Amino acid sequence: MSDTTARNSANRSRHWRWRFTFVTAMLGTAATVAWVDTPKLVPLLLLLPALFAIPMWREAQIGRMAEGEPSPALAEHDLRTLMAVFAYIACMGGAVTAGNAIGPDSPWLWAVALVPTLPILVIIWAMVRYLAEETDEFLRHRAVNSALIGGAAVLSLASVWGTLELFKLVPHAAGWLAVPTFAVARDIAKVWLKAPGR
Amino acid sequence: MRNRLRVLRAEREWSQQDLADHLGVSRQSVNAIETGRYDPSLPLAFRISDLFGLSIEEIFLRD
Numbered sequence: 001m002s003d004t005t006a007r008n009s010a011n012r013s014r015h016w017r018w019r020f021t022f023v024t025a026m027l028g029t030a031a032t033v034a035w036v037d038t039p040k041l042v043p044l045l046l047l048l049p050a051l052f053a054i055p056m057w058r059e060a061q062i063g064r065m066a067e068g069e070p071s072p073a074l075a076e077h078d079l080r081t082l083m084a085v086f087a088y089i090a091c092m093g094g095a096v097t098a099g100n101a102i103g104p105d106s107p108w109l110w111a112v113a114l115v116p117t118l119p120i121l122v123i124i125w126a127m128v129r130y131l132a133e134e135t136d137e138f139l140r141h142r143a144v145n146s147a148l149i150g151g152a153a154v155l156s157l158a159s160v161w162g163t164l165e166l167f168k169l170v171p172h173a174a175g176w177l178a179v180p181t182f183a184v185a186r187d188i189a190k191v192w193l194k195a196p197g198r
Numbered sequence: 199m200r201n202r203l204r205v206l207r208a209e210r211e212w213s214q215q216d217l218a219d220h221l222g223v224s225r226q227s228v229n230a231i232e233t234g235r236y237d238p239s240l241p242l243a244f245r246i247s248d249l250f251g252l253s254i255e256e257i258f259l260r261d
Contacts (some may be wrong), residue, residue: 071224138227138236 014063018056023184025049046089057082071139077130081123088119120179142193150186154178200259203232206250220249 026049057078098112127147134140158178164170207217214232218225223242230236237258238246247254 136224136227137239137242138230139224141236 014059018052018059019187022049022052022056023180025052026180046092050086050089053082053085071134071136073130073133073135074139076133077126080126080129084119084122084126087122088116091116091119120176123179142190146186146189146193149189149192150182153185153189154182157181199237199261200234201231202257202259203228203246206252206257207232221245 029045029049032045060078061075095112095115099109102108102112131140131143131147134143161170161173165172203217207214212220214228215225218228221228221242222245227236227238231238243254243258247257250257
């Protein structure tokens, strides 16, 4: 194995280790928030995945440069997404605190509850902008394919889970899980599409 | 679709990164085209053809 190949492999491995840690922390936080009634701890819990997002983003940039994918559009997308993740954490923390303060009967609860959804919409907007801004046709092609696979996975899971829910065979799944499920499925698709022989 | 990109590149002693820089694409793109995982668009095929001074049919071959 050449030095460059070994270095690229080490970069890739570090990046995916941070990505796995980030996703696990996100899912762990979601599970804790959903199943443990500790609303006051939510802002603190959300800080954990945020801390893992920074080294994950940094390793992704280093890895892309080393692998010959120095796409400015992808770097811009990653930065927008990272900012939106931080905004989501801040908004969610603020909304939970404000929601507790104003009480469940206040009409303002609608506005408070909608605030954390705005950064999620920014993340979706960043994905669309990336496809419009990417000038490298192969990277765009791969991004479109992985997004299609991610979308197909979400639609399939939602249809199957929803039907099982109708028969009360599985517990209710929150609708907001669509975005993280899409992101995980899209990332798995990206790795699969990069695999040798594909 | 098969292509002679690897041979043409080797004749000029270019690395994949060198060719990517000439074409203004990522090294991953060059790798994907060379290995037949991705067929380039017509505008990119023309850029490749112009770079090597060959017609598209002399670079890209039917399966």
